[in-house]
Amino acid sequence: MLFDLKLVETTYSKILTFETINPHIKNVEYAVRGELAIRAEEIKEELAKSGPGKFGFDTVVNCNIGNPQQLLQRPITFFRQVACLTEYPDLLLPENRDRVKALFPSDVIERAQLMLKQIGSVGAYSHSQGILFIRKDVAKFIEERDGYPSDPSNIFLTQGASTGVQSVLQLIIANSNVGIMIPIPQYPLYSATLSLFDAQPVPYYLNEEENWSLDISQLTSSLSTARDKGLNVRALVIINPGNPTGQCLTEQNMREIIDFCHQQHLVLLADEVYQTNIYQPTERPFHSFKKVLRSMGSKYDQFELFSFHSVSKGMIGECGRRGGYYECTGIDKQVIEQLYKVASVGLCPNVPGQIMVDLMVRSPKHGDKSYPLYQKEMSNIYESLRRRSIKLNELFNSLEGVSCKDAQGSMYLFPRIYLPVKAIEAAKAAGKQPDEFYCLEMLNATGVCVVPGSGFHQEEGTWHFRSTFLPPEELFDGFCERLKNFHKEFLVKYNGLKTI
Amino acid sequence: MLFDLKLVETTYSKILTFETINPHIKNVEYAVRGELAIRAEEIKEELAKSGPGKFGFDTVVNCNIGNPQQLLQRPITFFRQVACLTEYPDLLLPENRDRVKALFPSDVIERAQLMLKQIGSVGAYSHSQGILFIRKDVAKFIEERDGYPSDPSNIFLTQGASTGVQSVLQLIIANSNVGIMIPIPQYPLYSATLSLFDAQPVPYYLNEEENWSLDISQLTSSLSTARDKGLNVRALVIINPGNPTGQCLTEQNMREIIDFCHQQHLVLLADEVYQTNIYQPTERPFHSFKKVLRSMGSKYDQFELFSFHSVSKGMIGECGRRGGYYECTGIDKQVIEQLYKVASVGLCPNVPGQIMVDLMVRSPKHGDKSYPLYQKEMSNIYESLRRRSIKLNELFNSLEGVSCKDAQGSMYLFPRIYLPVKAIEAAKAAGKQPDEFYCLEMLNATGVCVVPGSGFHQEEGTWHFRSTFLPPEELFDGFCERLKNFHKEFLVKYNGLKTI
Structure with a gap:
């Protein structure tokens, strides 16, 4: 009897296997959260467990996704204040009025009231x-x-x-x-x-x-x-x-x-x-x-x-x-x-x-109580993004074998990289695209996670990567320095750019 | 020249038409938000514009969706309090401590802190x-x-x-x-x-x-x-x-x-x-x-x-x-x-x-500060749902030509309705399923919106509808009365049940 049960188990074949699922799902490629991102998660876990010992860095910097608040960009206060009050409308009851007035500007309270009147409950x-x-x-x-x-x-x-x-x-x-x-x-x-x-x-x-x-x-x-x-x-x-x-x-x-x-x-x-x-x-x-x-x-x-x-x-x-x-x-x-x-x-x-x-x-308008703070927060983030885009762009263009167009918009730079022959060969031997190989080496050496150009497709024979310029401004110089040193060492390791 | 432009316009055919879009989308049926729900929205708008004048009721009661908070079920306080603090973490800063402690129980504050520590920002x-x-x-x-x-x-x-x-x-x-x-x-x-x-x-x-x-x-x-x-x-x-x-x-x-x-x-x-x-x-x-x-x-x-x-x-x-x-x-x-x-x-x-x-x-546990209120809210809602399920079930079973099984679970009853021959003929003449016809008449007569059984499919030759029992308890007797009167009048209007 036991033998029979075992037999059933070992011969039971799964209905859903890699071979039998929807083939279109198998064909999906999604590099932004692909191998690089998974490796970055592993490193994070290792860092959390054993500290920076075996790495030359103590944090992973996720430049692979346009995810500003993960990199400590502060949310806009007005938005969060209104969201907060819509979550817990009891704060708007008369008995809480004084305390809530001391915690929230009057236009926030009015906006939350207006919103709740229109919406009813956020739970419906x-x-x-x-x-x-x-x-x-x-x-x-x-x-x-x-x-x-x-x-x-x-x-x-x-x-x-x-x-x-x-x-x-x-x-x-x-x-x-x-x-x-x-x-x-x-x-x-x-x-x-x-x-x-x-x-x-x-x-x-x-x-x-x-x-x-x-x-x-x-x-x-x-x-x-x-x-x-x-x-x-x-x-x-x-x-x-x-x-x-x-x-x-x-x-x-x-x-x-x-x-x-x-x-x-x-x-x-x-x-x-x-x-x-x-x-x-x-x-x-x-x-x-x-x-x-x-x-x-x-x-x-x-x-x-x-x-x-x-x-x-x-x-x-x-x-x-x-x-x-x-x-x-x-x-x-x-x-x-x-x-x-x-x-x-x-x-x-x-x-x-x-x-x-x-x-x-429907953001705060000139004359609203929350407008000055809103305006200040928006323009601070904007100016800082602009400065960081310029700084990172300059860094990329200063590196040997890297060229990068201006960021006119968005949150990304997409530098072109020219790679040493030996690096391309090493990538091939590792079964990877050359830009993927470069990005993995960057991640392992610096903790900076970017996305290889091949994840976005690119003209054949060219190599790129995408990086956000979202690391916090106070850490930005250090971040640039890490990238610069890595790139230099990478070129040395693979015998430099013999061909461009 | 103007003539030419006009010509272009009148001959320009849309790329996306009912005939040319993804045919699988066309095949989708979704009755919960189908014709009944659309008619209910229209009535709501008319009521808002011109008042109950032409209708025999002043509100639409949405029993077509299991949407408790739309029908004024109160959210669980603990849940909303924690959600509120995670939306606006500045409330947890030392300078706000006293006011916030007066507004929120200590276990709510601790839970929000724990959550934010694990999650970072809800905006990431x-x-x-x-x-x-x-x-x-x-x-x-x-x-x-x-x-x-x-x-x-x-x-x-x-x-x-x-x-x-x-x-x-x-x-x-x-x-x-x-x-x-x-x-x-x-x-x-x-x-x-x-x-x-x-x-x-x-x-x-x-x-x-x-x-x-x-x-x-x-x-x-x-x-x-x-x-x-x-x-x-x-x-x-x-x-x-x-x-x-x-x-x-x-x-x-x-x-x-x-x-x-x-x-x-x-x-x-x-x-x-x-x-x-x-x-x-x-x-x-x-x-x-x-x-x-x-x-x-x-x-x-x-x-x-x-x-x-x-x-x-x-x-x-x-x-x-x-x-x-x-x-x-x-x-x-x-x-x-x-x-x-x-x-x-x-x-x-x-x-x-x-x-x-x-x-x-991870709801509040015995001994937590928020537990008594949490427990009370949960059991009040539960007991009330149970009472309402029984009351509505009894109502349905008391109606001529209606039979309804107990609600053992969920938020719905699914009574079977036996319809007069004349009603079935009238439905056919209107190009509608008989249960759809019945539900539309119910909506127009009472403002109560339910979903015809045909929207869920059912054994051929049987007719049903689905109703939630979510209308607020204090209005529930009135709600039952409206349904009862409608059903009686419907039977009279269509000459009663000659066949079952």
Whole structure:
């Protein structure tokens, strides 16, 4: 009997194995949280257990994700104060008034009261498209930003921009013959989602020489190639400001892109989550695609555009909250109904995230009690980000065999690295991409975790990595020094750059 | 020139139309937020604009969703107090100590401090699988509940149970020939998700006569039929306690189900979100599938089980927060890695939701300062839910042509309704299902919004609806009265029940 049981067990084969699960899941690549990030976690655990002994450093610095508050960026006080009161409305009862008035400015209390009146409890499911009151505020924000009308019924609140992007791609991808144009290098959410939904990426290359700008000729040739292969190319993704590349598009370039999509019958997906991370505001201000589109006149009235935004980026950096929205422009009503139906299967975006969206789009105004502090916090973070972007850029450009374009926007730099032949050989021997190999050596030597360029795709034969410039400013010089020393030692170790 | 432009516009055809989007999205049905819910929203707006004038009521009562806090159930104080302090950690600074100590019990302050120490900021992305500290607490909770070990590395925190269910189904559905067994009636998340991912529902019928119990013979015949058709049936979904049907499975029945899955090589998905909504705790206590499985000995060591839980239900009802978890039992390590990879594309579950999961699984204990209030709040809600379930059940059973099984668990009753021939004819003429027609008449006459049984599927020729028993207790008699009067008038209007 016992023998029989054992037999059953050893012959029982799992239903779910790597071989038998959904093959599209297997095809997903997601480098931002890939091998490097996993190794970084291991080092963190070892450091916590045994101290810095075997490492030359005592902390891991996560420059692999745009996660400002993990690197100690302070949240915006006004936002957190309102969030706090909406979580525990009993604080607004008369018996607590005096104490609460001493702890919170009056406009915070008023805002929380207004919010609760509109929302009810943050613990209740909301409208699946997001709370109407908040969607109205989003529409107003868009109107003020762009100078063109926006309709709350065309806005979907989401759990961060990522889920919004995924919903829209899922809608567009009618079958596996659908192609979606994505930039190279790109934020891997896009390639991962296309793998997951079994669509075909149609890559177009950004021009590194011209500060990662976007040539229409590139779009045209990429599209022709794909259509020649018989793909049904339906949409173009633009990330502006760029991730990982940090460029900010000119208005002229945006007009050309819109024209291209219009002529070629493509839906435009504009990932604009870094719209306030703009570091050359005079030379390269941010323009939304919605605004540029509307400025082009009635010829483009039927143009189909989805624009994404988030509370995770900007100076807010409330990544953990998963809040965001997308606006549908020129999208057929029946199609919006279908998006709503799918949203309703997931019930609703989380309400604390929706509240943060509201705070982002209805921030304190001049004259409000909280305005001076809000303004100071926002501009301090902004100025510091700008300084750090410049400092890190200068560092990269000072290194032998490294060249790096300015950060016009976003939270990242994407330096190109030229690697010694011996390093490339060592990488090959280790079964790794050369830039992955470089980044792993950097992590092991310095504790700094970045993402290899190959995780974002890149022009063949070139190597890059993406680093945020988010380490705290007071530690930034030390951080730069670590990178500099590592790079020097790496070149020495692999016999220097014989070829460039 | 103007003429040309106009020509372009009128001939420009949308890329995205109802005909050209992802056909699987079109196939999704989701009645909980379907026509009834939309009509309810319209009535709400009309009431807000013009008052009750044209209606015989002044409020809409949403009994279509298990959304307790929308119907004024108060959140658990301890949970909200801790959430509040984690949102705005400045309250924990020494200068605020006295005021905050006067507003919050000491164990709340300690818990918030502990949480913040482990989490850092709620505004930072966490580990994609969920914060390890919280997953450890979940594992401990499961161990204490079941008496068997649980491993944090097998636990995924999610944005409510729904996203967990969707991730797991996406994993299992390797192609469109995959069949998934689902109960009828069922919570429409399941049928909707199968449509979305293009898998084949393999329905098995619950036995209404036997209080919606589950016969193994039903499972066997349903599975045979599906396999005869060539489907690759890979998994069985059980909702226990049931939704919409409210039954709670016996341990004996659960053993049979496990045995059936084991013999038939099926993964078991156990939706256990109503595990604390148990209204006959002596006769029908809740057992988790994990516990029953482990109690069956080593023969079942390789058995593959996913168990889902949520902060949205129970006495907590924090639906808007989107917090939940699932535990993988017997799932291959490589498969868990793939689930992790997909989770990482979405970055992380929202951190305030994760915090609520932690609070649920590590609630105040006897001796804690907050325990007496916590205990009182939990038992008041519980007792009230139980009373309301009984009262509504009695009401339904007192109506002519209505029969309703006890609520053993969950938040719903699912009465069967026998409809007059004239009503069925009127429904047909209106292009509606008879139960949908009945529910629409109910909504228009009383403002009470329920969900027609056809939204959950049901045995052919039978008609039901699902109603929560969540309206506040002080309004409950009035609510019952409205339903009673409506039903009487409906029967009169359609000439009574000539056939049953």
